[in-house]
Amino acid sequence: MSKTQIKQLIASRTHTDGLTETGIRGVRLFRATRSIPCVPAVYEPCVVAIVSGAKEAVFDGNRYVYDDSQYLCCPMSMPVKAGTPSASADHPLYGVFISLDPQLMTVLALDMETAGGALPTGKGGPPAQGIQLASWDDNFTDALVRLLALGASQTDTAVLGAARLREVYYAILKGEAGVFARQAFGAGNAIARSIADVSAKLDAxxxxxxxxxxxxxxxxxxxxxxxxxxxxxxxxxxxxxxxxxxxxxxxxxxxxxxxxxxxxxxxxxxxxxxxxxxxxxxxxxxxxxxxxxxxxxxxxxx
Structure with missing residues (x-):
């Protein structure tokens, strides 16, 4: 299983620029065929994975450029600027946007912490803040291929979509962004709860x-x-x-x-x-x- 398969699946199902629904809640494909400068956006808890081209996000003055070597993990709502500065008709950008369900991510994080096995500890250095780029690994690639392959059948999507999405979540929590994500979704994260509360009540x-x-x-x-x-x-x-x-x-x-x-x-x-x-x-x-x-x-x- 490979990123090439993911790219082929996305290219065959996206016919216009922007987001395309997959039938699996929170999972959308996207395509861009023209350069768009970074503009203000709010990323809700999500993972953004690119399989062709590159995407850019700016958070608090820090610039993150990512392609098919790294995916972006944003486990809490964050104000960013985002764009596709290198996309063109000759070199389109293809990718997957996966919303992270806080309740399910919390359940999985707690399950991992109580299962008794060794958990990834991440690289040394200061903890990530706001958003993090994580290297693609085989677990994430395989889980994403299995998830997107469901699109060939409406029945398969309806019956297996939630289970395959859970596999992708698990791959994220086991991967390079796992420590970062588990800190956000683990028990007792008062800051994550505060951010979710702010995001839901901006008009108050x-x-x-x-x-x-x-x-x-x-x-x-x-x-x-x-x-x-x-x-x-x-x-x-x-x-x-x-x-x-x-x-x-x-x-x-x-x-x-x-x-x-x-x-x-x-x-x-x-x-x-x-x-x-x-x-x-x-x-x-x-x-x-x-x-x-x-x-x-x-x-x-x-």
């Missing part, structure tokens, strides 16, 4: 003191731990999540005022100021400049 008032209280920490301890996990202070993270979500909404055709309200800004003028400070354009200028194929940023909508 968000208090750092309340986040710390729910995490069972003092404000100072919560701030320190949050920055260790995400590289960002909590206030900076919340603002980036809100503005990236708003940028995606505006690019999809939502009005500036609607986008501002949807992500918790009561003051349109404050929203415009902070948006321009982060992206160098007013929200209206930003919206006028965006002409992306549906789903190409692969953020919270995909």
């Amino acid at each position: 008032p968000i208090s750092i003191d309340d986040m710390a209280t729910r995490a069972g920490m003092s404000r100072a301890a919560f701030h320190r731990k949050f920055k260790q996990v995400t590289t960002m202070a909590p206030i900076q993270f919340v603002k980036s999540m809100r503005l990236n979500n708003a940028a995606m909404k505006i690019a999809s055709g939502v009005t500036v005022n609607e986008a501002a309200l949807d992500v918790g800004y009561a003051s349109p003028s404050q929203f415009s100021r902070e948006f321009k400070r982060m992206y160098g354009q007013s929200p209206r200028q930003w919206g006028a400049a965006q002409h992306l194929p549906a789903g190409m940023a692969m953020g919270s909508e995909g």
